[in-house]
Amino acid sequence: MSTAPQTPARRQDAVGHQPHTLCLAALNQLVEPNDVTAAALLELMTPAELLALIRREDHVPQGLGLKLAEATGQQPAPNSAQDLHVALTRWRKRLPYANEHAALQTMQRLGGGLLTDQDPGWPAQLGDLGLGRPLCLWWRAAEPGNLAGDPARTVSIVGSRDASDYGNQVTFELARALGLQGFTIVSGGAYGIDAAAHRAALSLDGWDFPNPPTITILAGGADRLYPAGNHNLLEQVIARGALYSEVPPGTTPTRFRFLNRNRLIAAFSRLTIVTEARHRSGALNTASHAVELGRDVAAVPGSVFSPNSAGTHRLIRSGAAELI
Structure with missing residues (x-):
């Protein structure tokens, strides 16, 4: 589990969470479930890289839109929800309200935690959802x-x-x-x-x-x-x-x-x-x-x-x- 003790070789934050868990907890507060654009971007970069991109205000990497279209197999219409600029804008609007540490602490107080695809117990069958798979799962x-x-x-x-x-x-x-x-x-x-x-x-x-x-x-x-x-x-x-x-x-x-x-x-x-x-x-x-x-x-x-x-x-x- 995300809250279980980890080996010393894997760096953790001050409250015992791995960087991968913290990144997904943060992304989970910015991205609504079943967001195909976010899932496709995570095929092209790590959660930490996507989070860093979202936190760079007004920055849209040149050429990333084309790679995104190749990953999804479709060219989104300008100003559509799947358009890279539109997606980054809506995720960035949530940055002031996101607090992954508070979310993780809330679940710990309730005897739960955050499950990621790197944890034992992750339901691998959810991978069948393809780009509709969840980023992570909060559990109790x-x-x-x-x-x-x-x-x-x-x-x-x-x-x-x-x-x-x-x-x-x-x-x-x-x-x-x-x-x-x-x-x-x-x-x-x-x-x-x-x-x-x-x-x-x-x-x-x-x-x-x-x-x-x-x-x-x-x-x-x-x-x-x-x-x-x-x-x-x-x-x-x-x-x-x-x-x-x-x-x-x-x-x-x-x-x-x-x-x-x-x-x-x-x-x-x-x-x-x-x-x-x-x-x-x-x-x-x-x-x-x-x-x-x-x-x-x-x-x-x-x-x-x-x-x-x-x-x-x-x-x-x-x-x-x-x-x-």
């Missing part, structure tokens, strides 16, 4: 060993926040049955289907498997257990499993952050199950990411009279999901 877990799960034994279960009794019941039974076979249940910690999936995984006593029973991936900061009504449930996830966020502490969850978060839920798992979802549910966005990643997707049918099953029926009808 009572047992840091729970950060090293087995992607082959990980299943995501998602669905409606306003779940019906049927949706809650089928979710609980599916998640519990998978848990009894040692599968980690991944979800987003929201009301409805997410909460039912987490509760089912946590209902199992005597967990004897090396991977954690459940993982939550939040859309906001890991220091803010959202939604507030699920605070106790999320504390149980931290106590027995693991909680992640790709945005820094203090970040408020917003619609676009929920949508960005969904790609992580899909990438974490070999299989995504949608147990109940409306026609335009955010759970369908997670399923769409899973399909793009080549992951398996499955859905549970419901009553033809229930709007809450319109989304799962749509997935099954389109052939995007296997029928459960």
Whole structure:
């Protein structure tokens, strides 16, 4: 982990963090998740070099835009979000508000830390997201060993926040049955289907498997257990499993952050199950990411009279999901 003791050969800062961790913590406060431009630049330079570039006010290296276009495979339109000058401008606007040391200390106080691609326990399957992969992951877990799960034994279960009794019941039974076979249940910690999936995984006593029973991936900061009504449930996830966020502490969850978060839920798992979802549910966005990643997707049918099953029926009808 980023907070674990390191060998003397690797230089650390005064509070015990490696330079690579500090750079990514700083970049994480400047760059929103799923920023393809930042990810492509990190193919061309180190995190320390990108951070130094952002901190050089009004400086745009000559020729870097062309290299960036080659890395992304597309030539961005002038003044578009992917344009190098535009990207540097928006990241530089956040410099006065960034404090990587404070963010790391906040997570340490909560018993968590920052996980990077150089740390043991980094979920390597997130690399399948390509330029959409996260810069790093903020984590909370009572047992840091729970950060090293087995992607082959990980299943995501998602669905409606306003779940019906049927949706809650089928979710609980599916998640519990998978848990009894040692599968980690991944979800987003929201009301409805997410909460039912987490509760089912946590209902199992005597967990004897090396991977954690459940993982939550939040859309906001890991220091803010959202939604507030699920605070106790999320504390149980931290106590027995693991909680992640790709945005820094203090970040408020917003619609676009929920949508960005969904790609992580899909990438974490070999299989995504949608147990109940409306026609335009955010759970369908997670399923769409899973399909793009080549992951398996499955859905549970419901009553033809229930709007809450319109989304799962749509997935099954389109052939995007296997029928459960």
